[in-house]
Amino acid sequence: MAEAKTTEKKIPVLATQAVENDNLKAEIRRLKSEGYRLVTLTCVDLDEEHVDLLYSFDKDLEMVHLRMQQPKSTPAPSISDILFGAFLVENEIQDQFGICFDGLVLNFENYLYLEEEVARTPFCKYSVIRKDAQ
């Protein structure tokens, strides 16, 4: 078995564009009008207070990612009214991380995958108390 070439390794970073709760929807509308297709949302647990939400888009096999840091205690704006395809993944994040989405067009209210006996936040290192969007 040959050894892999050990070149100077650099830590790979994902090129992302930072957005805030206020300008998220405007950015999503812009990408949609420019002909981008939603690939998915990714939620990454950062610490006790915050998660990262990554919005991945694709156009002609080129990807664009938006990154939004979201406090766990406040609901994030839902983009499912602009892109209906996002409703499923937003529900999934609600289930797994306890983040609430404001204005979800089809809301399973934390029970997309989980039943009452396990409805905690299984993907968080520190589980959080769920808060309703209202």
Place this chain on the structure above:
Amino acid sequence: MAKTIIPFGPQHPVLPEPIHLSLTVEDEIVTQAVPALGYVHRGLEKLCDIRDYHHMIQVVERVCGICSKIHAMCYCHGLEEMMQVEVPPRAKYLRTIWSELHRVHSHLLWLGLFADGFGFEALFYQLWKIRERVMDINEATTGNRVIVSVNVMGGVRKDLSLEQIRWILSELELVESELKALESTILDDYTVKERTVGKGMLTKEQAYDLGAAGPTLRGSGIAQDCRQLNYAAFSDLEFEPVVEYDGDSYARSKVRYRETLQSIDLVRQALHKLPDGEINVKVKGNPEGEGVARVEQPRGELFYYFKGNGTKHLERLRIRTPTFANIPPLAAMLPGIELADVPVVVLSIDPCISCTER
């Protein structure tokens, strides 16, 4: 007209896997479909906390048994890119060969189940008989029929001998000729056309806006195939994405039929060009930073997101499977069709629920 809500699934004769749909019907016409998931959910992305990144290959292979090889390839490809590991060319070709064999068996499986979905049992049996040849190739070359488990970080675990290559080529010859003998039945038979043409329409704009993937996207006239990203050995092989323009169940099944033949051709090309050399390299160190990977699964675009923190456990692994992307388009296809056509339309996106829920 009074509205009735009909539950469809989770245990339903045409569904090999449990998914539930609440169908609102007026007379015989479906007006709304709301999917309910969770019957196959395991939460396996979280297993990266307790299994190290080498062991996670075995876990991601079991996201879905039908395309297990392609999941493992996407995972390894993504992490190798992050860790800047150069995979030997022979390993790249071998990965391509097994992944295209998986596409052949997956599409044959689906064509069979689809035929079974509208009651064409004879076609179902014929197609599954052909599929067994591909399963035999898997078993003979890797040791297992379904979950082949050939990928390791830095390459593959098994090699092909010259004798095996010759045998695979002769078997593929038979698969191709037997499949072509059924072509007129799959594409032109009265029963097939009666049940699929014009059923489950998805326009080009809808498909794009709702984020459809794979044959569902290509059946609506958008030529996008992640194999054009040239991962593994696809940069050296010749192929064009298969596109159909009608956007109905028939167009989607035509895409899959033509892709089966295309994949057989790709395997053949790869076997002829197979370079000599090592089949794997040793991978040192732990993943750090962030990365994404995309490959084309039989059902469409597969997306992985990795976040490593320099330990042997990944901090976050996110898997977006094609069926997950195809559920919103399905909810858009169902309104307006007759209740009796629901099974056919549901099957037409090639639903893989264990992928969807993971």
Place this chain on the structure above:
Amino acid sequence: MNMLSKFLQTSRIKSPWVLHFDCGSCNGCDIETLAVLTPVYDVERFGIINVGNPKHADVFLVTGTVNHRNKKVLKNLYDQMPQPRAVIAIGACGLSGGVFRDAPNVVGGVDKVIPVDVYVPGCPPKPEAIIDGVVKALELFAAKS
């Protein structure tokens, strides 16, 4: 045993109807279970037929891990099946939870919820092993009824 019940027992053993439920499997075991029904393995030569209705079924094939949602469906299907009945758990996941046993939403093997008569190991088991499991279940079935 009178003649009628003897007749019933013979018929039941010679032509068991099978209900297959995917209980959170990765599809690997499901497609192998389906492959058993197709011409190459052709389990219909034992008089076995796959049905979708639990009230018609004698043998219950279960694949995959049990989670908190589908355990209710599993129990429900089992309860609907008439006596005598046999349960076969297929694959590593159905036996113990397999590779997923530590995942957040997994209860474990099928036997955590319903009694299992025959265990078929493998990931996924080969179609021959599944046929063997069904035949084993029929022997138990004969003893049960």
